[in-house]
Amino acid sequence: MHARFVRSAAVAVAVTGALTWAPAASAQPSEPTPSASAAPAETPAPDAGSVEITTKDTAGDALPGAAFLLLDSAGQEAGRGKSDAQGKLTFPDLTPGIFRLKETASGSPLHEVVADQDVIVTPGATTRLTITDPFKVAKVLLQAKDDKSGKLLPGETVNIGTGDSTLLTLTTGAKGTASGELPVTSRKTQFWVKEIKAPAGYNLYKPSKTFTAGPGAPVTVTVTNAKTATIPPPTQKPTDRPTDKPSDKPSPSKPGKDEDVSVPSASGTPTADKTASSTAAPAPAGSLARTGADATPWLIGSAGVLIAAGGGALIAARRRRTDNSTDDGSSEG
Numbered sequence: 001m002h003a004r005f006v007r008s009a010a011v012a013v014a015v016t017g018a019l020t021w022a023p024a025a026s027a028q029p030s031e032p033t034p035s036a037s038a039a040p041a042e043t044p045a046p047d048a049g050s051v052e053i054t055t056k057d058t059a060g061d062a063l064p065g066a067a068f069l070l071l072d073s074a075g076q077e078a079g080r081g082k083s084d085a086q087g088k089l090t091f092p093d094l095t096p097g098i099f100r101l102k103e104t105a106s107g108s109p110l111h112e113v114v115a116d117q118d119v120i121v122t123p124g125a126t127t128r129l130t131i132t133d134p135f136k137v138a139k140v141l142l143q144a145k146d147d148k149s150g151k152l153l154p155g156e157t158v159n160i161g162t163g164d165s166t167l168l169t170l171t172t173g174a175k176g177t178a179s180g181e182l183p184v185t186s187r188k189t190q191f192w193v194k195e196i197k198a199p200a201g202y203n204l205y206k207p208s209k210t211f212t213a214g215p216g217a218p219v220t221v222t223v224t225n226a227k228t229a230t231i232p233p234p235t236q237k238p239t240d241r242p243t244d245k246p247s248d249k250p251s252p253s254k255p256g257k258d259e260d261v262s263v264p265s266a267s268g269t270p271t272a273d274k275t276a277s278s279t280a281a282p283a284p285a286g287s288l289a290r291t292g293a294d295a296t297p298w299l300i301g302s303a304g305v306l307i308a309a310g311g312g313a314l315i316a317a318r319r320r321r322t323d324n325s326t327d328d329g330s331s332e333g
Contacts, residue, residue, distance in 0.1 A: 047124035055087040062087030065107025071100040110215040137181040138213035147224040152176025157197035
């Protein structure tokens with residue numbers, strides 16, 4: 001209650017031998033005093049909300065034991081807990097507002113935790129979230145080797161993937177090895193590896209190889225290469241120029257294009273080759289051609305006949321000369 005004081009003349013009051021000035025005042029109410037029944041009632045608190053979490057992996061299996069921490073807008077802890085056997089966790093009785101959810105552990109050695117995220121809690125409602133924890137990556141070690149000696153080879157490049165997707169490209173270094181990480185979607189994931197560049201001096205390994213990798217587990221992939229076959233260089237370098245240049249100009253040892261080659265006979269008279277061939281007896285029709293060895297007896301016989309005929313002609317000529325001489329002598333006598 002407010003009071004208004006009216007100041008009057010000062011009155012001296014003796015208190016234990018000292019003078020003290022005290023104002024004389026009278027209180028008058030300035031406004032009516034409200035009754036207790038008219039006091040305003042307190043504003044009722046808003047309805048609380050809740051957050052329900054379901055945890056699983058990329059294969060769809062529930063993840064029990066995943067740990068979460070819930071922070072309010074001021075960064076203060078509003079709740080913490082772990083998922084049950086069905087992968088579920090609930091934060092009840094939360095004041096509506098924005099909260100920050102952190103996963104502190106996946107509860108599995110094969111899975112990673114997800115990034116932090118904001119959660120909005122509304123009055124009288126349950127906010128439901130599904131948290132999917134990814135599998136840990138598989139660690140791959142690539143080796144390139146000589147197929148005979150097993151020597152590690154630098155400079156080999158391969159693609160690694162699954163299905164139609166290429167996930168990783170590796171090139172072996174100076175030690176003939178390379179390493180990388182592969183995302184996996186199950187406890188056992190099959191991958192393929194294909195060589196796209198062979199080491200220097202080696203053939204490309206064309207077929208694709210397959211291997212299986214699990215989350216968080218190391219795996220070694222080896223690709224072997226065969227050496228490129230070497231061809232020895234030729235002893236003589238081939239040229240397009242002929243060694244002997246043909247000439248159309250006739251020479252004593254080489255006739256011209258249109259000249260016949262004559263073969264000297266025993267008497268020194270040149271005889272054409274076609275004359276000798278015309279004297280040979282023709283082969284009878286329907287028989288095989290005769291060779292030079294078969295014609296030899298015929299040639300010998302023909303030569304004998306010619307000699308005999310020549311001798312007879314010579315004798316006849318001498319006889320005619322003798323007869324003419326005798327006739328001439330008789331007529332002179």
